[in-house]
Amino acid sequence: MKLITTANFLHAYSRAEISSSDAIKGIGASGYRELTQLMADLDIPLPRGAKDKAETQREVDDVLPILRERLIEVGEIEP
Numbered sequence: 001m002k003l004i005t006t007a008n009f010l011h012a013y014s015r016a017e018i019s020s021s022d023a024i025k026g027i028g029a030s031g032y033r034e035l036t037q038l039m040a041d042l043d044i045p046l047p048r049g050a051k052d053k054a055e056t057q058r059e060v061d062d063v064l065p066i067l068r069e070r071l072i073e074v075g076e077i078e079p
Contacts (some may be wrong), residue, residue, distance in 0.1 A: 003018070003026055006026075006038075007042075009022075009023050009026035009027050009046050010023065010027070010035075010038065010039055010042065011044065011048060012036070012040075013042050014039065014045055014046065014047055015047065015048040016048070020032055020035060020059070023035055031062065032058065032059060032062040032063075033062045033063065033065070033066060036059075036062065036066060037062050037066055038059045040066070062073075
């Protein structure tokens with residue numbers, strides 16, 4: 001499948017057919033945080049299982065600020 005649209009890239013990443021780096025480049029995102037934010041906004045699930053612990057930690061570090069913002073927005077935690 002040729003990846004053309006943002007949706008193509010996001011779904012390919014979700015299915016672990018491409019790396020997060022390829023998805024970020026393909027959609028012109030500034031980084032992993034923007035990629036995961038867009039996926040969350042569009043209800044596209046993150047892929048299951050990372051290739052290594054360093055990648056997993058980097059992804060967790062990038063997504064935690066997004067989660068914190070959302071929890072503050074809905075009143076689950078204090079700012």
